[in-house]
Amino acid sequence: MTNLAVLPxxxxxxxxxxxxxxxxxxxLQMGLATAGTLAxxxxxxxxxxxxxxxxxxxxHVGGWEAPYGIPLVADMxxxxxxxxxxxxxxxxxxxxxxxxxxxRKRNYAFPLMMILLCGVNGSFLTGDIxxxxxxxxxxxxASYVLxxxxxxxxxxxxxxxxxxINIIASSLFVIAIAYxxxxxxxxxxAHIAQRIAELGQDxxxxxxxxxxxxxxxxxxxxxxxxxxxxxYSAPPAPIAALFAALLTKVGIxxxxxxxxxxxxxxxQITHEIMMWLAGLTMLLGALGVxxxxxIKQILAYNVIVSVGFILFGVGVASEAAxxxxxxxxxxxxxxxxxxxxxxxxxxxxxxxxxxxEISGLIHFRPILGWLFFLSALALAxxxxxxxxxxxxxxxxxxxxxxxxVLVALGLLSSLLVLYSVMKVFINSFWGETLLxxxxxxxxxxxxxxxxxxxxxLVVGFGLGAEEILAYVRQAVEPLVDPSIYIEAVxx
Amino acid sequence: xxxxxxxxxxxxxxxxxxxxxxxxxxxxxxxxxPGGGFIGGLITAxxxxxxxxxxxVETIQEIIPVDFKVIGAIGVxxxxxxxxxxxxxxxxxxxxxxRYVDLPLLGKTGLGSALVFDLGVYLAVIGTTMTxxxxxxxxx
Numbered sequence: 001m002t003n004l005a006v007l008p009x010x011x012x013x014x015x016x017x018x019x020x021x022x023x024x025x026x027x028l029q030m031g032l033a034t035a036g037t038l039a040x041x042x043x044x045x046x047x048x049x050x051x052x053x054x055x056x057x058x059x060h061v062g063g064w065e066a067p068y069g070i071p072l073v074a075d076m077x078x079x080x081x082x083x084x085x086x087x088x089x090x091x092x093x094x095x096x097x098x099x100x101x102x103x104r105k106r107n108y109a110f111p112l113m114m115i116l117l118c119g120v121n122g123s124f125l126t127g128d129i130x131x132x133x134x135x136x137x138x139x140x141x142a143s144y145v146l147x148x149x150x151x152x153x154x155x156x157x158x159x160x161x162x163x164x165i166n167i168i169a170s171s172l173f174v175i176a177i178a179y180x181x182x183x184x185x186x187x188x189x190a191h192i193a194q195r196i197a198e199l200g201q202d203x204x205x206x207x208x209x210x211x212x213x214x215x216x217x218x219x220x221x222x223x224x225x226x227x228x229x230x231x232y233s234a235p236p237a238p239i240a241a242l243f244a245a246l247l248t249k250v251g252i253x254x255x256x257x258x259x260x261x262x263x264x265x266x267x268q269i270t271h272e273i274m275m276w277l278a279g280l281t282m283l284l285g286a287l288g289v290x291x292x293x294x295i296k297q298i299l300a301y302n303v304i305v306s307v308g309f310i311l312f313g314v315g316v317a318s319e320a321a322x323x324x325x326x327x328x329x330x331x332x333x334x335x336x337x338x339x340x341x342x343x344x345x346x347x348x349x350x351x352x353x354x355x356x357e358i359s360g361l362i363h364f365r366p367i368l369g370w371l372f373f374l375s376a377l378a379l380a381x382x383x384x385x386x387x388x389x390x391x392x393x394x395x396x397x398x399x400x401x402x403x404x405v406l407v408a409l410g411l412l413s414s415l416l417v418l419y420s421v422m423k424v425f426i427n428s429f430w431g432e433t434l435l436x437x438x439x440x441x442x443x444x445x446x447x448x449x450x451x452x453x454x455x456x457l458v459v460g461f462g463l464g465a466e467e468i469l470a471y472v473r474q475a476v477e478p479l480v481d482p483s484i485y486i487e488a489v490x491x
Numbered sequence: 492x493x494x495x496x497x498x499x500x501x502x503x504x505x506x507x508x509x510x511x512x513x514x515x516x517x518x519x520x521x522x523x524x525p526g527g528g529f530i531g532g533l534i535t536a537x538x539x540x541x542x543x544x545x546x547x548v549e550t551i552q553e554i555i556p557v558d559f560k561v562i563g564a565i566g567v568x569x570x571x572x573x574x575x576x577x578x579x580x581x582x583x584x585x586x587x588x589x590r591y592v593d594l595p596l597l598g599k600t601g602l603g604s605a606l607v608f609d610l611g612v613y614l615a616v617i618g619t620t621m622t623x624x625x626x627x628x629x630x631x
Contacts, residue, residue, distance in 0.1 A: 001581070002581055002582065002583055003577070003578045003581070003583065003584050006574075006578070006584040007578075010571065010574060010575065010578070010584070013567075013571060014568075014571055014575070017564050017567045017568050017571065018568075020560065020561065020563075020564035021561065021564060023560075059583055059584065060583055061583055061584050061585050062583060062584070062585045062586050062587065063582065063583045063586045072584075
C-alpha cells in the first residue's frame with residue numbers, strides 16, 4: 001500500500017461529503033458516520049503498526065518528489081496522534097447521536113465532525129508548512145460552523161470572538177510563512193529545517209520563530225487563552241468535547257514539530273520564552289480552575305492548564321521531558337474528551353451547570369458518578385491511571401534542567417486541577433439528592449458507551465505504560481534528532 | 492409600484508449565454524492559459540446572479556430546480572474521486588494521468604485527470620457561491 005499515509009485524511013473527508021447527500025435520513029447518517037470513523041481508526045492503527053515496523057512512512061503526493069511536491073510524513077508521533085484523534089472522534093460521535101437535537105443533526109452536524117477530523121489528521125500528517133496552514137483552515141472552518149450551529153444567543157456571541165481571534169491568528173500564520181519562505185526559499189518542512197541548520201539560526205530567523213510561537217500559542221491557548229473559556233462553554237457537550245480533545249492539541253503538535261525540527265538552534269531564547277509562557281499558562285489556568293462554580297467553565301480552564309503543562313515539557317526539550325510531553329499529550333486528548341462528555345451528561349441530567357444547584361446524582365447514576373471520579377483522578381495524574389506517567393517524566397525533565405520554579409508550578413497546578421474536578425464530583429454526586437426519581441431532565445444513558453470506551457483507554461494507558469512507552473520512545477527519536485526526519489523525507 | 496424591467500431582462504437573456512460560454516472557455520483553458528476551475532465557477536455563478544437580479548427568485552428556482560448544496564458536494568466528491576482513483580491504481584495519491592486522444596470532432600486532444608479535478612473545483616465553487624447568495628436572500 002503506497003497510499004497508507006493519506007487514508008486517515010481521505011476516509012473522513014469522503015464519508016463527510018457522502019453524508020451531504022442524505023441530509024434528512026438521520027439514521028443512515030449515523031451509520032455512515034460510524035462506519036467512516038471506524039474505517040479511519042483502522043487505517044490509522046494500521047499506519048501506526050507499519051511505522052513501528054518499517055520506520056517513518058513518507059508519501060509524495062502526486063508522485064512529485066520532495067522538496068518540489070507535498071509530502072505526507074507519518075512518523076510515530078503523527079501516527080499515534082492520528083489514531084487517538086480517530087478514537088476520540090468516534091466517542092464524541094457516539095455521544096452526539098444521543099445528545100444532539102434533530103435540528104442540528106439535519107443541519108450537517110455529523111458531516112462537519114467528519115471534516116473536522118479530516119483537518120486534524122491532515123495537520124498531524126503533513127510535511128509541508130503551507131499545507132499545514134491549509135489543514136488548519138479546514139479544521140477551523142468546520143469548528144466555526146459547529147460552534148455556531150443551533151444559533152443560540154451565547155453561541156453567536158462566542159462564535160464572533162472565536163472567528164475574529166482565529167482569523168487574526170491565521171493571517172499572522174500566513175505572514176510568518178511568507179517570512180520563512182523569503183529566508184529559506186522552500187516550504188517543505190524537512191527542506192526548511194535543512195537550510196536553517198546550514199545557515200545557522202540568526203536573529204531574523206529567531207524572530208520569525210517567535211512569530212510562529214505566537215500563532216500556535218493563539219491556536220493552542222498557550223498564555224493567549226483569553227478566547228477559550230467562552231467559546232468552549234458555548235457549544236453542546238459532544239462538540240465541546242471534540243474541541244477540547246482535538247483543537248488545542250493541533251496547536252501543541254505544531255509547536256512541537258516546528259521547534260524540534262525547524263528552530264531548535266537557539267533554545268536559550270525560544271525555549272526559555274516558551275517555558276515561561278507555559279508557567280504563566282499553568283498558573284493563570286489553575287486560578288481559573290478554582291475560581292468558578294459552573295461546570296463548563298471549570299472544564300474549559302482545565303484545558304488551559306494541561307496546555308501549559310505539555311508545553312513546559314516541550315520547552316525543556318530533553319529526551320525525558322519530550323517523552324513525557326508526548327505521553328501527556330496522548331493522555332490529555334482522551335481524558336479531556338472523557339471529562340467533557342461526563343460533564344455534559346451531568347448538565348443534561350440536572351438541567352443546569354451551576355454546581356450549587358446540583359446534588360446527590362450518585363443515587364440515580366452510580367456508573368456515571370464513578371466514571372467521573374476515575375477521570376478526575378486520571379486528570380490529576382494519580383498513579384495507576386494514564387495521567388501519571390507523562391507528568392512524572394515531564395517533572396523529571398524539569399528537575400534535570402533545574403527549572404525548579406516551573407516544576408513547583410506544575411505540581412501546584414496538578415493539585416488545583418484535582419481540587420477543581422473533585423469540587424465538581426463532590427458537589428454534584430454527593431449529598432442529599434435534590435431531584436426525585438423521574439424528575440431528572442434526561443437519562444444520561446447516551447454518555448455511557450463513549451465514556452466507557454474512553455475510560456477503558458485511560459486505565460489501559462496507565463497500566464500498559466510499558467508497552468505504550470516503546471511507541472512513545474520511537475515517536476521522540478526524530479524530535480530529539482531531526483536528521484532522522486529530514487533524511488526520511490529528502491532521501 | 493410595478494415598473495417594467497424590459498431592457499434589463501432582455502439584456503440579461505443575451506448576456507447570460509455570453510457569460511456562460513466565456514466561463515466554460517475559461518474552465519477548459521486553465522491548463523495552458525490563465526483560468527481554471529475557480530475563476531470559471533465564479534463567472535458561471537455571476538451569470539446565474541444576473542438572472543436572479545433580472546428576474547425573481549421563484550422564477551429562477553423553477554427554471555433551475557437544483558439544490559446548490561448538493562452541487563457543491565458533487566464537486567468535492569469529483570475532486571476526491573480523482574485522488575481515490577490513484578489510490579485504487581496503487582500510485583501516489585492525486586497522481587495525474589495525461590494522454591493524447593483522437594476525439595471525433597476535436598481531433599488530437601490532450602486529456603488529463605486534472606480536468607476532472609478542475610470540474611470538481613468548478614462545481615464546488617458554483618455550489619458554495621450560489622448557496623451563500625440564495626440563503627442570504629431567503630432570510631430577507
